[in-house]
Amino acid sequence: MNKYESIANLLKQHIRDNTYPIGSLLPSQTDLADQFQVSRMTINKAINILTMEGFVSAQRGFGTKIMNRPFWNKNVSPVDQYNGLSAEMRQLNRPIESQIIDFNVDFPDADEQEHLTLTAQQPIYRIIRLRLVDHEPYLLEHTIMPVELVPNLTDEILHHSIYDYLQNKLGLQIAGAYRNIQAAKPDELDMKYLKCQPDDPVLEVAQMVYLKNGQPFEYSHSRNRYDKRSFTELNLRK
Amino acid sequence: MNKYESIANLLKQHIRDNTYPIGSLLPSQTDLADQFQVSRMTINKAINILTMEGFVSAQRGFGTKIMNRPFWNKNVSPVDQYNGLSAEMRQLNRPIESQIIDFNVDFPDADEQEHLTLTAQQPIYRIIRLRLVDHEPYLLEHTIMPVELVPNLTDEILHHSIYDYLQNKLGLQIAGAYRNIQAAKPDELDMKYLKCQPDDPVLEVAQMVYLKNGQPFEYSHSRNRYDKRSFTELNLRK
DNA sequence: TAGTGGTCTAGACCACTCG
DNA sequence: GAGTGGTCTAGACCACTAT
Numbered sequence: 001m002n003k004y005e006s007i008a009n010l011l012k013q014h015i016r017d018n019t020y021p022i023g024s025l026l027p028s029q030t031d032l033a034d035q036f037q038v039s040r041m042t043i044n045k046a047i048n049i050l051t052m053e054g055f056v057s058a059q060r061g062f063g064t065k066i067m068n069r070p071f072w073n074k075n076v077s078p079v080d081q082y083n084g085l086s087a088e089m090r091q092l093n094r095p096i097e098s099q100i101i102d103f104n105v106d107f108p109d110a111d112e113q114e115h116l117t118l119t120a121q122q123p124i125y126r127i128i129r130l131r132l133v134d135h136e137p138y139l140l141e142h143t144i145m146p147v148e149l150v151p152n153l154t155d156e157i158l159h160h161s162i163y164d165y166l167q168n169k170l171g172l173q174i175a176g177a178y179r180n181i182q183a184a185k186p187d188e189l190d191m192k193y194l195k196c197q198p199d200d201p202v203l204e205v206a207q208m209v210y211l212k213n214g215q216p217f218e219y220s221h222s223r224n225r226y227d228k229r230s231f232t233e234l235n236l237r238k
Numbered sequence: 239m240n241k242y243e244s245i246a247n248l249l250k251q252h253i254r255d256n257t258y259p260i261g262s263l264l265p266s267q268t269d270l271a272d273q274f275q276v277s278r279m280t281i282n283k284a285i286n287i288l289t290m291e292g293f294v295s296a297q298r299g300f301g302t303k304i305m306n307r308p309f310w311n312k313n314v315s316p317v318d319q320y321n322g323l324s325a326e327m328r329q330l331n332r333p334i335e336s337q338i339i340d341f342n343v344d345f346p347d348a349d350e351q352e353h354l355t356l357t358a359q360q361p362i363y364r365i366i367r368l369r370l371v372d373h374e375p376y377l378l379e380h381t382i383m384p385v386e387l388v389p390n391l392t393d394e395i396l397h398h399s400i401y402d403y404l405q406n407k408l409g410l411q412i413a414g415a416y417r418n419i420q421a422a423k424p425d426e427l428d429m430k431y432l433k434c435q436p437d438d439p440v441l442e443v444a445q446m447v448y449l450k451n452g453q454p455f456e457y458s459h460s461r462n463r464y465d466k467r468s469f470t471e472l473n474l475r476k
Numbered sequence: 477t478a479g480t481g482g483t484c485t486a487g488a489c490c491a492c493t494c495g
Numbered sequence: 496g497a498g499t500g501g502t503c504t505a506g507a508c509c510a511c512t513a514t
Contacts, residue, residue: 002502028480039504044482057413057452060481061512065452070352071416082473114308175295176474178309183421183439183464201421201439201464210474214295214303226421226439233471235320236414236448238482240483266499277485282501298500299492451514476501 003038004045011046015055015066026056026064054234071232082177082209084163085131085139094133098159101140101193102128105147112144115208115219123147129158130193137194138228143220150217166217173212180206181231184223194225201226241276242283249284253293253304264294264302292472309470320415320447322401323369323377332371338396339378339431340366343385353446353457354384361385367396368431375432376466381458388455404455411450418444419469422461432463439464 014020026032029047033040047064050056054072058064089096108116108124118124127143143162145153150166157165166172184204186196196202202223209218252258264270267285271278285302288294292310296302327334346354346362356362365381381400383391388404395403404410422442424434434440440461447456 004502030480039506040481041483041505042503045502047481054416057448057450058481059451059512060510061479062451062514063480063512067452068355068454071418071446117306174475176472178292178470178472180309180468180470181419181441182468183441183462185437185439185464199423199437201423203419203421208309210295212295213297213300214305216306224421226423230418230420232416232418234414234416237412242483268499277487278500279486279502280484283483285500296500297493298490299494299498301493301499 003036004042004049007032007036007038007043007046008049011050012053012055015050020066022066022068024066026066028063048238051238052234052236054236058238083167083174084161085141086161086163089133095135096138097132097135099130099132099193100127100155100158101130101189102126103155103158108144112219116144116146116216118146125150125153127158128189133228136228137225139222139224140189140193141220141222143218145218149211149215172217175210175212175214177207177209179208179231183226186223190223194223196225203229203231205231241274242280242287245270245274245276245281245284246287249288250291250293253288258304260304260306262304264304266301286476289476290472290474292474296476321405321412322399323379324399324401327371333373334376335370335373336397337368337370337431338365338393339368339427340364341393341396346382350382350457354382354454356384363388363391365396366427371466374466375463377460377462378427378431379458379460381456383456387449387453410455413448413450413452415445415447417446417469421464424461428461432461434463441467441469443469 011026020026026047027035029040029043032043036043047056047058051058054067054069056064057067086096104126105123106126107120108118108122112118112124113120116124125145125147129141129143131138131141150170167174182204184202186194186198186200186202190196190202191198203226205222205224207218207220207222208216210216249264258264264285265273267278267281270281274281285294285296289296292305292307294302295305324334342364343361344364345358346356346360350356350362351358354362363383363385367379367381369376369379388408405412420442422440424432424436424438424440428434428440429436441464443460443462445456445458445460446454448454
């Protein structure tokens with residue numbers, strides 16, 4: 001672990017346990033550099049993390065204030081470290097099941113070629129999974145992945161976690177994702193599997209997930225029950 | 239302007255005009271430091287910006303690759319620099335109108351006190367505005383702001399841009415926002431003003447906007463026509 | 477004016493990738 | 496082994512605040 005990440009974690013812990021109460025000021029960067037026996041640049045990097053995560057707000061000439069974070073305690077999981085739905089629910093201690101609606105191999109169409117930077121000859125998996133949380137329909141997931149990046153995908157893996165397989169078995173590292181979120185009317189699949197009523201809206205998320213080397217490896221559309229899932233995001237400038 | 243921001247902008251420009259084509263490698267940080275006559279730390283900071291914005295992907299031991307960005311060209315505006323709907327539409331060159339549905343002063347309830355860090359005695363504005371884009375209903379905005387932070391709010395201002403007033407007249411600087419996005423069924427106001435059909439979903443965004451000093455100054459719920467608005471977000475780790 | 481955070485430097489060491 | 500990016504240092508200068 002880096003120094004600045006360790007220090008950031010320590011400071012977060014001190015904020016959470018009220019060593020640094022909301023509304024008070026953090027010690028100055030110079031003081032913290034002395035305390036932790038590191039250079040001020042390192043402290044600065046740590047505090048930038050805290051700023052972007054909404055723990056503090058730093059102002060030149062004044063100091064670094066501990067922020068009030070009224071939204072944070074809700075059980076909506078932060079999307080800034082996406083590791084798949086399985087990991088998300090594991091953290092919340094909620095049981096998840098996956099039901100395979102469709103699983104086959106195909107060639108990508110033009111849109112898919114563009115999004116996954118593939119040629120027309122490179123095969124992809126087409127996967128439709130119903131994901132249940134607390135034994136109730138949660139979302140319907142239409143996923144496309146290049147076969148060559150994810151060899152030997154099996155029903156067994158699809159019933160559990162694709163992301164576990166990618167990260168732990170294949171050693172692939174996820175860099176992040178691009179998402180587009182919108183509301184939509186339910187289609188026939190939604191009504192059939194998510195048990196949507198005809199007037200129940202659906203929260204649709206189109207998502208591209210990238211590996212650390214820049215390669216996109218997943219292009220998916222998830223259709224979420226409107227009463228089960230919402231998304232949060234935090235955007236703070238320095 | 240900072241050195242690292244200028245350099246980041248220059249590099250972005252070079253990527254857009256294909257001086258650095260997609261898939262190629264950026265010159266090494268050492269080379270760029272020589273070219274720009276700055277230290278490598280400064281180049282590193284610039285490249286971190288490009289990474290977080292999805293322009294490049296850097297890998298230790300390998301280099302920094304120019305990324306393909308298939309989603310980017312759409313006319314969905316990036317939410318990472320929120321300055322209000324007026325500014326968003328101005329950039330897209332689309333005309334916006336605002337109709338005041340309700341505008342009065344009140345005391346905050348418990349939830350609002352918590353979100354805006356106010357006491358029960360500090361008054362707030364309650365504003366409901368219908369925003370039209372291209373002369374068609376776009377979203378219905380329920381906004382709450384502390385009176386003391388935004389004195390002398392008038393109908394005139396509400397008909398144009400609150401954010402313009404805040405930033406240009408009051409000199410307040412916006413740090414960013416926290417958002418929660420979900421799908422919902424339309425209520426009576428939505429049907430009346432947004433012209434929603436009973437089975438049209440609504441995209442609801444709860445939003446807290448923060449000033450640079452950490453003070454939250456807006457707590458709003460916007461209800462967006464599902465066929466007009468979607469949200470995008472990009473989350474990339476280094 | 478004193479103290480703060482933002483930026484920048486010129487080095488350094490290290491982990492990593494690739495041929 | 497050569498080259499890459501990630502981190503870190505010990506200092507420096509500057510812009511800003513006085514909540």
